[in-house]
Amino acid sequence: MALALVLTTISPDVGGVLVRGEKGTAKSTIVRALASVLPPIEVVAGDRFSSDPRDPAPLSPDGPFAADAATESRPVRLVELPVGATEDRVLGSLHLERALSEGRAEYEPGLLARAHRGILYVDEVNLLHDHLVDLLLDAAAMGRSTVERDGVSVEHAAHFVLVGTMNPEEGELRPQLLDRFGLTVEVAAPRDPAARVEVVRRRMAFDRDPDAFAASYADAERTLTDRIQAAQALVGDVVLSDAALLKIAEVCAAFDVDGMRADLVIARTAAAHAAWHGRTAVTREDIRAAARLALPHRRRRNPFDAPGLDEELLDQVLGDPEPDPEPEPPTPDREPGADAEDAGAADGSGPEPSASGSDPTEPADGPADGAADPQAAPAQDPSTEQPEQPTPPAPPAPAPLGAGDDATTTVAAGAPYRTRLFAVRGVGSGESGRRSRAVTETGRRIGARPGTRGPVHVTETVRTAAPHQLARGRTGGPLRFLPQDLRVADREGHESNLVLFCVDASGSMAARRRMEQVKTAILSLLLDAYQRRDKVGLVTFRGQEAELVLPPTRSVDIAARRLDALPAGGRTPLAEGLLEAARVVELERVRDPRRRPLLVLVTDGRATAGADPVGRSRAVAEGLARAGLATLVVDCENGPFRLGLARVLADHLRADHVPVAEVTASVLTAAVNERVA
Template sequence: MTPPYPFAAVVGLADLRLALLLNAVSPAIGGVLVRGEKGTAKSTVVRALARLLPSMDVVAGCRFGCDPASPYGACPDGPHSAGQDAGQGVVVRRARLVELPVGATEDRLVGALDLERALTAGQAAYSPGLLAAAHRGVLYVDEVNLLHDHLVDLLLDAAAMGEAYVERDGVSVRHAARFLLVGTMNPEEGELRPQLLDRFGLAVQVRAPREPRERVEVVRRRLAYEADPAAFAARWADADAELAERIDIARRRLPAVGLPDAELTRIAHVCATFEVDGLRADLVVARAALALAAWHGRDRVTAQDVRDAARLALPHRRRRDPFDAPDLDEQALEDALNSAPPPADADGARDGGDPGGPDDADDRDRRGDGPDGGLGSGSDGAAERDGDGDLDGDGSGPDDGPDGPDDDGPDGGPGQGGPGGAVPDEDGTPLRPVPHGDTRQRDGVDEGRYASAGQQHAEAAAPRRARLFAVKGTGEGAAGRRSPAYTRMGRTVGARVPGGTLTALHLAATVRAAARQQQARGRAPGGPLRLAAADLREPVRQGRESNLVLFCVDASGSMAARRRMGAVKGAVLSLLLDAYQRRDKVGLVTFRGSEAALALPPTSSVEAGAARLRELPTGGRTPLAAGLRRAAHTLRVERLRDPHRRALLIVVTDGRATAGADPVGEAMRIADGLAAGGVSAVVVDCESGVVRLGLAARLAARLGAEHVPLAEVTAQGLAGVARRDRRRAA
């Protein structure tokens, strides 16, 4: 078996390694969410961590990994007697790393009851899932942002409660499920919901190193590992062993570490200053600060521990809008730390000391855990040693020479950004409107004059709650919140013969199917019902699915007239926000001048869609046919990639077509083709003014689409229409 890449051999990524090590010391912190661009060794580092975790005692024969010292009282393999020793059914094993695939089912995650055996043979057989396998170990979810919502909910509930429940068809099973939860994600592929972000204890942003020397060292070590994994792992075995021993020592020291009132007050002040929701942030910062003190061999938490813990625990809790990226203002953090009031107890204030005061500075100098040393500081991602001279795995090992990467690495290492912590990558920066120059529009100016004037930019109006647009019919796509579909979750609307393993039982339909066979099976009067496998029925449930929402936006000069484009961008941003909340994929086609472009290929990242839309220039003629043709091609390609995900085409235009030999006729022919292909569409009519040509309405009729005026896209717009209709009726 090929050994995993050694943890100590990882170059850079100081904050990521620190966050993982702190959770290894104190799993109560709540896990780590790793955000970063592709190819940044996120998975490599996580898989390497498992080999550093201390070995543990397990009750022999227990499929759920119960601790002999304190076994779980309701364990399905129990009851176990507490205090068993090695000679009485106890085995020693390493902590497990369990990986949860993105495509896993609910049964694979929490386990499954064999309903067929239970009903036909009278045996209540339960098969444990991945949560049971991960108990007292590490549960790793790669691409956690792509995991179905109901699985994420189950996963995080188990992580918070330390227990997993299986409730199905009148049978209940529960077991212990305490694990270190680690999730990785690429923000380009979509964000997690804010409430799910908050459930991860710490969050780290990583990026590839920009320093050539460091990139060379990464490649050198990776090639050496691929050439001879066993030999490479052996060269770093001592360094990994030192880290593993240090984790074990820190775990034993942790219960004795004190949290002075001054530092607890500082934590509360920082969390209140940043206006984080709830008290989970306070608890996580406190637990992380205690783990940091234990990791550095201290018996009490210092201001530096609080600073480093807050830097890892608060960024993802600052997210207020789906279009925002998790970040933290470093200067604001320093100001909050330094302005914390003294605790009510004067003795506690003396225990804590002032942030950056002489005592803390002396401690940092002695231990090497201040701004310029130690794994806890995150200030030198290329080469770091803690205050005791222990190897942290980044710049001093068998491969380092006199010009190795441990001399002058970039401040902060890859993804650390100096003492400030995580540096967002190109797709992770906070989305703010960029300077657009002259955005003035003139009433009554035709698009030819806009074409000669060059590109124009319009600031987007603020997004609002949008009305629901759904795909026609009933689909069978991934569970979501937009269109009707047959799904695993939802309202039961019927029953059917199971096509594979029975995972849910429709009891009434099963009894009806068996009732017709009772006489032939020789059932005695008043005797038990005789069931056969052919009688079993599973429920058919109807819920909602997620869709591909493809925007086809007119960015020509006619859209820029009368300052219309700002309102158009605001409406599309509202629809993007709605798509985020309904777990859809989104894409963006724009057309202007003489051509159309796929500005945003279909993705789950509405953040990227918002960025493209805000930067969208306007001007030129209106190639409506080119826009519809590009949209049709994009839908065909996506149908091949994901045939079960239905699409909703939203065309945002005033209906004009002025580019091409037969602009109107060609556009209508393409619209007829889209309608014949069964594409569900909505036309958002952007025409304004007293005199209206009704061109968008004609396009909607040819598409078989719903025609919606721009003002009625949002709920506020609909409310205004309703008020206007009531006034007219009166």
């Protein structure tokens, strides 16, 4: 992770770093520490947009600047973008106070302007709202930010290193944003007890005396800053030979990545890696290190694929020979090949701390996470390889979810397919998404209302205040406003929804091999929900109880794993299944009262578990109907003799009843589409 962060600051064109990992692994800590070890930058004095004095035509609204304009040196900024930030805070907007009090239209810069020539850090980037993701995509692609809103028309430069951290358990990134990150790393807590003890020891030492702890690493940080500065000066002189470029193209072709961005990122990262080690020619090890950082997140063909890299294939493509780099004269203080022999030795680009792990700021050293997944480890500095740590025994595989004494079969889902768009009727007010019509904070303006929360509708605010100016004593100058004049914009966009499946997983379902089709349908709808920002959940009932197998989520990786382990068999506790579904819906209503749910009950209507199973099931169904829960009953009963119990159940639920001869994935998805559209 540290190596990836350093390389992207040496060559900002690499495109930033995405850090994926479990909670409690200091992802945010190391990113926030990055800015303090970066060399300062020169900017035009007084310019709010951090223009480079060497740029002949800086894109700054504060310009143009004189050729001999004063300059100043300042540290690199680390700008944090909160997941709940508003659009005007990110882009910037009209300076409302001056517009209303002085009548002047003045632009107030946002976070993108502040992050120019710095680092834009998004913690929990996978939870960022879609409209903010779109803004980042535009700025990252064009290197500038364009603001056209509220009577303001401004364009300014926005070159920044985008760094994001995320926990995959909370959902995945959109493919477009994922591809914008040049590099990605997987981090995990070390499994080596000695390394864990060292982490705790350092943390406790910091808590006792933060100043003394920081002072003990001041020399190491200065050394690291000098090395980064030297690499930044050298990277422009690094030569990428035709043989090296061909090898990069072969690697990308072998891993079947989309587009050409991977080739560019690997080339730039390999050059930065060579400069980091004081070389002026790219070697095989530089390409290998770059590929390990640039390819894992680009191999994913769909959201169900886990990120990773086949390193055996990478070594096979790279081969043994070097891609013909330019020869370098040996340095007098070391023998050729010393990099491979002396871990942590100086490599000619400046002094380095020892390889003992005592310097947490050295990317190639530090406590080794050797017990973590080797695919999850960042590319190691070839001159500072650590001794291999013993691999701990793998934890025992968990039992299938819901497995019990009456578990009979576990059926895997088929390949997911593309579903048609379905939308809930009417206009809601839920979380911004891409499915149903709703009044949201983004979208087209359809009107205005009094209030203080939300984007200000300047035109309507002025229009409301204008008729009262004479009564307020205005004879000239700016308009006079009162708090009751303020109007905020009503916008119509799209919301996300919750589709909760309540599936009969009893023996009758397993006997007719229906679970495979049901699982495939749920996975397909989950994939569609991932693309449209919906939530999907799964409740199953079998034996004597119901179980929440998949809590409402957008994390398709976790969904796929849990659905594959879903068993089927035993009796049918229908009432317990309905009660558990109602509990999940009520809990989601507390968490987000604006999200509209749809319960999809997949059953043949039989109730065979517990005392008076039929009467109890009907009583629970009538209670759900009185609560107003929108429900769709998919009737799984087939064969020449049918009892029609599912239709009776649908009547008690006041739900739509869909008779299905066989619960195939295509028929089930079509039934859901018809119900909610």
